[in-house]
Amino acid sequence: MKLEPGARTIEKRAGRQAVAVAVVIFTVREGRLSVLLIHRAAEPFAGRWALPGGLLLPGETLDQAAARKLTGETGVSDVYLEQLYTFDLPPGCGGPRAVVAYFALVDEAQVRLESRTTWQPAWYPVSGVPALAFDNNAIVEYALRRLQAKLSYSNVVYALLPERFTLTQLQRVYEAILERPLDKRNFRKRIQSLELVEPTQQVERSGAHRPARLYRFARREPLTF
Amino acid sequence: MKLEPGARTIEKRAGRQAVAVAVVIFTVREGRLSVLLIHRAAEPFAGRWALPGGLLLPGETLDQAAARKLTGETGVSDVYLEQLYTFDLPPGCGGPRAVVAYFALVDEAQVRLESRTTWQPAWYPVSGVPALAFDNNAIVEYALRRLQAKLSYSNVVYALLPERFTLTQLQRVYEAILERPLDKRNFRKRIQSLELVEPTQQVERSGAHRPARLYRFARREPLTF
């Protein structure tokens, strides 16, 4: 974290509050589900990769703190964000007592990574995440399982796609998350029977080899069935 | 909370730690799913019912704190306990910043309620829970939905039943949690196809109108499929 004037004061006061948040930010890049990691410059765990996170500011709720971290790293707001689980942190160091982990879904096209001088953010495919600081690898695993499970009963993937998209693009996202290929016809049948998406009048032409119908999500808010 | 010598010291030190736990303790009593509540004698919310809970002790993990609260109220240990969700607490009062909510399943036959002079614990059917202190009603609702969902893919109900039980008893527990009657034959088919239980040689005679086979759970640890 960059030390601006006053930052150390906040850090010191907040240290006693003993709650931190961490966010697993997912996107689909080059057909692979990827996670945003930051490279720590400061101790503890200097030189290791870690999830974006940090202490609550005074008066802030947990959700607000997670949203702030998300926006701070990616520049996007108003995307999907869900609380995952709360983990203990090792005692000592006077650091926070627990981390409340969140996961977020963002459309890569809307992301502008902050480039900091002291620590760099970068995307890693979930299947190639390096050893992380704290117990952050466990958090990523947990987030992945939750996301996979949600595909079957929720519309959360809307947050990973642009406003309009083809069914093939949608299928690619499902395949990236589930890490296995899906049958094209069965996929389209299921999606249409769930009525998650609706066709638009527009047609994709650029780069497509055959004109493709564009769809949009019937709702762009989270649905839980 | 009763103030014993030293309690105020702990409270003051722990208040800055800013994390509390709360436990929704479920049991099945008289055919109804019920929750353990305690009657608060002290401010804030004196005279209101609330979930058992409190601050972490120094060096304690979240799970340990929840287990301590559970054992303290019911006398049982080694039962099912699972983290639910972490809620914000309203600011001000210098109290904790967040509550990590848990839910627990106990067999009523093993419970010995503590009877305190300052505050009384009591069982309430989930459908008749009064207005609780803090946002505790939301926690109970959340716990109920989670428990209902878990029935279809987990064996957690083992913690609500004695070692040996009849299939009809098992069905009564499912019905109490789902709050709807189940078809006897379909229920038995599903349970047996999941291989959650195995028959024993023993037979139930007392009170039964026809001798009934006793079953036990194939595993008495949590299984998640």
Next chain:
DNA sequence: CCAAAAGTGTTCAATCTACACCCATGC
């Protein structure tokens, strides 16, 4: 002898899975 709970199968509908070919376009 009757009330109360235990035990036991079949049918139908809905859902899921596997699977192959033609078409329009860009190059």
Next chain:
DNA sequence: GCATGGGTGTAGATTGAACACTTTTGG
């Protein structure tokens, strides 16, 4: 003209839901 990706239907297997009668015992 050919490589690339878009689009479409059917048959078989599995799963879930509805539904009724007989047996044994205690009182």
